[in-house]
Amino acid sequence: MKKTKNLMSPVTIVIFGITGDLARRKLIPALWNLFISGNLPEKFSIIGFARREWSDDDLKKYAEDILKEKNSGTLTVGIKDFVANFSYVSGDLGKEEFYKALADKLLEIDKKSGVCRAKLFHLSVPPEMYETIFEQMSKSGLSDICAGNGGWTRVLVEKPFGSDIHTAEKLDQKMVALFKENQIFRVDHYMGKESMQNILAFRFSNSFLEHLWSSQFIERVNIRLWEKIGIEGRGAFYDQIGALRDVGQNHMLQMLAFIAMEGPGVFEAEAMRQSRAKVLSEFRLIGKKEIEKFVKRGQYQGYLEEPSVSLDSKTETYFRVEAHIENERWKGVPFYLESGKRLGKSAVEIEVVFRKKDSYLCPPNAGHISQNTIVFRIQPDEGIDISFWTKRPGFEMKLDPKTLSFSREKSGDAKKAPDAYERIIFDCIAGDQTLFAGAEEVAASWKFIAPIIENWDSLPLLKYKQDWIPKKMD
Numbered sequence: 001m002k003k004t005k006n007l008m009s010p011v012t013i014v015i016f017g018i019t020g021d022l023a024r025r026k027l028i029p030a031l032w033n034l035f036i037s038g039n040l041p042e043k044f045s046i047i048g049f050a051r052r053e054w055s056d057d058d059l060k061k062y063a064e065d066i067l068k069e070k071n072s073g074t075l076t077v078g079i080k081d082f083v084a085n086f087s088y089v090s091g092d093l094g095k096e097e098f099y100k101a102l103a104d105k106l107l108e109i110d111k112k113s114g115v116c117r118a119k120l121f122h123l124s125v126p127p128e129m130y131e132t133i134f135e136q137m138s139k140s141g142l143s144d145i146c147a148g149n150g151g152w153t154r155v156l157v158e159k160p161f162g163s164d165i166h167t168a169e170k171l172d173q174k175m176v177a178l179f180k181e182n183q184i185f186r187v188d189h190y191m192g193k194e195s196m197q198n199i200l201a202f203r204f205s206n207s208f209l210e211h212l213w214s215s216q217f218i219e220r221v222n223i224r225l226w227e228k229i230g231i232e233g234r235g236a237f238y239d240q241i242g243a244l245r246d247v248g249q250n251h252m253l254q255m256l257a258f259i260a261m262e263g264p265g266v267f268e269a270e271a272m273r274q275s276r277a278k279v280l281s282e283f284r285l286i287g288k289k290e291i292e293k294f295v296k297r298g299q300y301q302g303y304l305e306e307p308s309v310s311l312d313s314k315t316e317t318y319f320r321v322e323a324h325i326e327n328e329r330w331k332g333v334p335f336y337l338e339s340g341k342r343l344g345k346s347a348v349e350i351e352v353v354f355r356k357k358d359s360y361l362c363p364p365n366a367g368h369i370s371q372n373t374i375v376f377r378i379q380p381d382e383g384i385d386i387s388f389w390t391k392r393p394g395f396e397m398k399l400d401p402k403t404l405s406f407s408r409e410k411s412g413d414a415k416k417a418p419d420a421y422e423r424i425i426f427d428c429i430a431g432d433q434t435l436f437a438g439a440e441e442v443a444a445s446w447k448f449i450a451p452i453i454e455n456w457d458s459l460p461l462l463k464y465k466q467d468w469i470p471k472k473m474d
Helices: 020-034 055-068 081-085 096-113 127-140 165-177 193-202 235-260 269-280 420-430 437-452
Strands: 011-016 044-050 088-089 118-122 154-159 184-187 218-227 295-300 318-324 334-340 347-354 371-380 383-391 399-407 461-464
Touching: 011 020, 011 096, 020 081, 020 088, 020 420, 044 096, 044 347, 055 081, 055 088, 081 399, 088 096, 096 127, 118 127, 118 420, 127 165, 127 347, 154 371, 184 420, 193 235, 193 371, 193 383, 218 235, 235 269, 235 334, 235 347, 235 437
Parallel strands: 011 044, 011 118, 044 088, 118 154, 154 184, 218 334, 295 461
Antiparallel strands: 218 347, 295 318, 318 334, 347 371, 371 383, 383 399
16 A cells, blocks of 8 residues: 555554653654655644643643744744644553543544544653553553554554563563554664665665675675764663663664665565565674674773763673674675764764775785775765775876765755654554564564673773774774
């Protein structure tokens, strides 16, 4: 079914934790942008559910203030029409009576509409609340699907999906007991980024590239998620999970999957998810005897002084993992996954380094090697850089490095690109799971990460200065 046809049905969106940071920074602005671009159903309602003792008008003013601040200096006509669709339910996310109040609110909206609406539940809450919310949804009938009129019920679940392989399995069992797999949308917002989808377009839509995309021609792949910022007031949360769980198990392994997966044939959910899951299941696992060779971890100086961080914390804020995929295409190629907080620069990128040529025109004593790279820049400046070598003008055969570069910003297309959360919400309403992690992908990711976490204590925790820039792999 076409996405546009799916978007015609009236829908009610319930945001658990609407007063939280994610809703303020991402969800409410994304819903507004979908509204003004005509990419929400004509009839929609947004219900916020949180602890604060607010009224409907309080939430409407909260949303209006967010949008006016975010769109300061730009046209804000229509904000009042948008927030008129908001309503609020106040309560404890752990208590059954408040879910009954939410169910009553949904029924009231359905009666006014004259139809049982499609329903989207977005869990914008700490992961430890997921199980409780699912249990209460089941008891109050919120997980039920409208009968007979094509209505649907779907749930958006934010990463991390569990804190280890056991909690991930438990969470998945709880979800599949209440919902079918086609109702569960596991959010890794990196997959909603245009720059990530552009990797797929570049790889599978350019005929010159495919025969080069293997261990025969590629020497290594560097995947970096470097951040200048620290933990930004998330001490209590971050100290419990660390960098590897926060971004390694999800964002970075999905970046790797986009680079290393086999061609899916079509840009459709089942084919894409199967292809990603297959390559993620082909990692060589890192055992205790190998962990010091393939894994490094560190913590920035000053981390222990961050609010809500344990004074004797061993939580990593930096890691580097050398991963290997045991299949015909990638055997022998190291994939370096590297991420850290309080580093000297911010960069999210994938660098594909091609093998050195056996021979080239530059004299042996020239002092450099003509090695080509392709860099996919995810953020902050989305684009693709291809390095190559040309002859330096003059009487001698000397080479100069040059870069063929595509910048989304400079191309003028940046404003046309939807934000990651616009794409996530749009696709969920449309029922398209292509850019959402499937159960098999999550399980395969944890299978690779779990042995590393189990052996963390055997690794030294390296202290690094803030603004440190790690050396590139060579």
